[in-house]
Amino acid sequence: MKVGTPTPLSARSVVTRLWFTIAVTITLIAVAIASGTLTSATVKQPWFDQVAFGVPSFAAGRWWTPLSGSVFALTPLTLVVLLVFVIIGVGLCEWLLGHARTIAVTVGLQLVGVVGGVLVAWLLGLTGWGWGVQVAGDLDTGLSAGALGAAIVASAAIRQPWRGRLRLAVFALVLTSLVFLGYLADVIHLVAIVVAWPLGTELAGRRPQLAPQPSSRDEVRKLTAAFFVLSAVLGVIGTLVERQGPLGTFGGDAPDPWIWAGAALNIAIGVGLLRGRRGWWVLALVLTLTPLLLVGLAIALLPDELIAASSALFVLNVVMLIAQVLLLIVGRAAFRNPSTRRVRRLSGARIGGTATEDERTRAREMVTTLGSANRLSWIGTWSENSWWFPASGQGVVSYQVQGRTVIGLGDPVTAPGEVAAVAEEFVTAAADAGLGACIFSATDEVRDWAEARGWVSLAVAQEAVIDLSELAFTGKKWQDIRTALNQAAKAGIEHRLVRLATQPRAIRVQVRSISAEWVGEKQLPEMGFTLGGVDEAMDEQVWVSLAIDADGTVHGFTSWLPVHAIGGEVTGWTLDVMRRAPESFRYTMEFLIASACQQFQADGYQMVSLSGAPLAQRELAEPGALDLVVQRLGTAIEPYYGFASLERFKDKFMPRHEPLWLVAADEAAMARAGVAIAKAYLAHATPLQLLSLMRPPE
Structure with a gap:
């Protein structure tokens, strides 16, 4: 086979590689046809109690039900959903981990999920909790626990970011259904996927990683946007679906028109966040903090009886708002693209403030018309920078502020012979703003200027x-x-x-x-x-x-x-x-x-x-x-x-x-500049990730 040529996939090779998944799919369809449940709900059949699993079945001594119930779906619609779970979850697991492991994982997690879920339901029923008693009386069928568990196990064998995306999708699906519907199946699913997570890392040969893994800016934007869209969907579901879940009773009231307005707003914010716009990030933060503050005010002023009587949907909305705020704050570095419509007049000789798209356009024009001896000058036009313009208007210095240090990026872009003068003016502007200045990734021309004024220099790259x-x-x-x-x-x-x-x-x-x-x-x-x-x-x-x-x-x-x-x-x-x-x-x-x-x-x-x-x-x-x-x-x-x-x-x-140089006023300023530059490079790193630099990797 030629190097780099993809392996062709024939129908025969797919069948050979996924025979267990295909066999399970055919079995589920065949059982539905033979039993008449392809067009009629299993729960309506007279023999349903004899095949379904749950606390009542175990109490009656029907110990075979974890096996018999696994080949039936509750309704024709749930059969379609179950087949999708099997094809994706079991199929992916078999493709990546092989037949033997997939059979063991699917069957094992199905049994663990059913037995463990029924045990949890029984314990919940003993508490007298309304929802717990309801779950303890439920009966269920289906292979969904094994299929979802297989998907989580398979996720350990795929690369990021798809590993995280698949796990997030499965857990979001299970937890959402558990909160809003709260059926026995949801409890069984949760038990199965919780057991599957560490099992997957073991089978895939990966060490469990409890710390969150790094994500690109694009991935953070997608996650944050998806969370806002999910909030919109949950708000609508919580209004339309009438069911007693673990948080209380959802639905049952007349639909509130404001629910639809809130859902539309959340979706609009999600779309804006997907573009990485700073303006949308600010809007999202304001619109999530405001209702949280109002809730806090209500808790402080309203009688305890009214607070205690709050609906489950109200409690869930508060939890979602808190999660949104935390997600926006933690992922704020991914939303630095300024809006193309925002125009804000700033003094050209002042350092600080919010950069605008007009300033970025002006900086690009300076680079394309004046040029620079620094071959990295185009980096200065990137959206995460800010731009300072000299009093003459002919030139630009791209910079970032980290703490109390202004990092000039590369040589000043200006007319020939004016580099030293513009650099001097930039340093003065930084001092006027109460900040220390350094210039990073500069050429020999900037280094000569710095040493002439008594600064120190350090080679940081070649x-x-x-x-x-x-x-x-x-x-x-x-x-x-x-x-x-x-x-x-x-x-x-x-x-x-x-x-x-x-x-x-x-x-x-x-x-x-x-x-x-x-x-x-x-x-x-x-x-x-x-x-x-x-x-x-x-x-x-x-x-x-x-x-x-x-x-x-x-x-x-x-x-x-x-x-x-x-x-x-x-x-x-x-x-x-x-x-x-x-x-x-x-x-x-x-x-x-x-x-x-x-x-x-x-x-x-x-x-x-x-x-x-x-x-x-x-x-x-x-x-x-x-x-x-x-x-x-x-x-x-x-x-x-x-x-x-x-x-x-x-x-x-x-x-x-x-050589490319870092120049700063003195050794102490150089040390501060080093810290600022490290922050600029690793702006998205957590404290634990930074601490990992102090020990050798495994």
Whole structure:
């Protein structure tokens, strides 16, 4: 088989690989046809009590019911739902873990769920609790516990973010049904999936991870948006469905028109949050905090009798509001894109305040017309930055504020010969705002200015630059690159240089999936600041290299930022995002970079920058104390992000190296700048994840 060629799937191979799932599906349908329950509810059959499981069945000595009840569905509609659960849950488990494990998991979790759920129902009935007594009297049928449990077990064998998505979907489904409906089946499902979670990690060979795993900004947006949409759905269900659940009785009253208005508002907020807009995040926070404050006021002022008589739906709404607020606050870093409609006038010489889309547009115009000696200048146009403009109006400094430190990003973009003057004005503006300033990833020109004013400097990266005029993949030293190009050709994989935003949805979905899997497998979250992601690659000024086969499968991608030389002309491209699919062929990255270099060379560009990996210094003859700190942090972060390994990889392309500097007022300011930069890169990391840097990875 050729490298990188996907394995063809025939009907025979699918049947061979999923025979247990197919057998279960056929059995359930055959039993429904033979028993007449394909068109009539099982619960209406005279023999229902003899096959259904529950506390009454166990009390009557019908111990066979966990087996007999598993092959029936309560109604024709639930049969359809059950078949979907089996095909997805059992099918996925069998595909990933094999026949033997899937049979054991499905049958075992079905029995554990039924027996454990009935035991819980019996204990609830003993309490005299109204809902508990109701559940203790229920009877149920179906294989849904085994199917849902199999899905949770299978989730341990798939990659992030799909592992988390599948688990979240199953738990959300089970818990929602338990709260609103509260049937015996819901209790059985909960027991099955709780047991399945640790079982799955054991069967998949993964260690249980109690700490939340890092998510990309896109994933956080999707989760938050989904939660608001779920809130809308739950509000409607809680009004329309009349049932006594564990929180009390839902429904039964006349539908409140405001319920529909609230649901529509939640859905609208969810759509806005999906775009990562800061304005929608603020609106969502205000609209969730306001009713919470009113509830708190009501609790303080209203009589205890009225509070105690509050409906179950009211209690649930309060819980959902609290969860929404927490989710918005924890995930706030994912919502930094300013609204395109917001226009706010800010003083050009002032540092601080909220950046606007107009300022970002102005910053992009400065980069494209004035250019910069810094090949990373396009990074300064990203939406997570703010922008300061000098009094002359001719220039811009991109920056971020972390604590009491302003981090200038790269060289000031300005007219030739004005870099030092603009840098001086920027530092003064920071001081006027009561903040300390530093400039990060700067070139030698900024370092010379800094040392002339008595500042200190520290090499924080080595930019790898390829001169395209001299590039030729000939000779022994280029053997790996030629091998990559040849293997890709044999495997039918081609290189496409595209604007990602204009690509078909199928391509964009694959690119986001590859990136999300890469992020999900890291023990630390996706880094930001000078390291972009798929959002930045969607810029129509950015080229994206795709390694794609004849079937349209994307094996990997890289993104290339424009380099505007002094005067604004695009003279080259800077490498940003590098991602490859887990099953891609070995030389995917070499193929992508080499192919892009060949294309840029053919188009007449002068150079390609492979960028500089943060904190990946080259060996220094006599490193100073600050250099040793950078090396120590780089060593700590290396197992998680592989920056030093990335630098060694770039050496395959025989680049020349130019230092990138961090400049600050003195050693103390340099230490504060280091902390601020670490926060900027790891803005999404939790305290526990940061502590993990202090110990070696396992």
